[in-house]
Amino acid sequence: MAGVFHAVIPAGGSGTRLWPLSRAAHPKFLHALTGTERTLIQATVDRLVTLAPPERIHVVTGGAHAASVARQLPAVPEENIVVEPGPRDSAPAIGLAAALIARRDPDAIMGSFAADHLIADPAAFVDVVRVAIDAAADDYLVTVGITPTEAATGYGYIRHGAPLRAPGSLAVSEFKEKPSADVARSYVESGEYVWNAGMFVWRVSALLAEIERQLPVLHAGLTRIAAAWDQPDRDAVLADVWPELPKISIDHGVMEGAAARGRVATVPGAFGWNDVGDWDTLGEILPADADGNVLVSGGTLLASDTKGAIVVAGSGRTIAILGMRDVVVVDTADAVLVCPRDRAQQVKSIVDELKSRGATGLC
16 A cells, blocks of 8 residues: 555535435434444444544534534544535545645545445445555546446446556546436446546545646645644635635546546445435435335334335434325424425425525524
């Protein structure tokens, strides 16, 4: 393993399709949606400690979530919880982590893994990341690609080509946006594509060089912030620089351009990945009873003549369901959601409506 490995966990977003459990002030990565008592971010750290000890695990999150993250991750040093002043998308967040790691170890290899993903086979995940670390030692920007299990239209795709030096790694020729059903089917049938899960591994120096090449304003800002990080004026520099940084994703801002130059690799993996995008998806992952009913957390479910229900008893109350099929019921202290599973993707529209009514406390 060339270069010391650091794991970075970007922890942002509000998970609006998992409303009313997931809110802006307490987003999905802080909830136990894994089938155990561990929250999504705790489960993320659990599988990463095999690759990096807690002192080399870093979390980038917003000020509203920093205290909760620290409480849930007591083994991660406080100084490794990086608070971004406001959301600027993934390129500034991940770039800042890289710049801060580079101050201490310019030759370090860094992996970026979202706080809110589910992995069914952590051991297989670790094996794939080890291959990605090996490929990153050759100064490639590496994506951990997901071997498609279906012609999904909700994910971006990555087209790969020839094998590279690191066994199991492949050259990347291009990134593709979320396709239509017919195009997705052709991608999967070709065997030349993996899903883009937003998991990356690279040498910090290689990433920062690519940011400087493609996003020089971002690079200059990150350099200035990193230089002030241990200085008394850090907060002032952050307040001055951060709002002016380009708001752009790492995929569009860096990876697509780097792929066009032949500097991106991928390591396909099959380890039971899911991004927990909505209640229906979660219901497909978690253990169900003989009738396909899933109780996500807390409370008690009484299901009579009911099949395929997903129930979240967030308030701890007993939920009784009679004669229902494929329904979602989410009960919290101040809001209840009931909808068919096949409309779970539309829950975000309820959050949008609440915001338009000024009911931000419920969002």
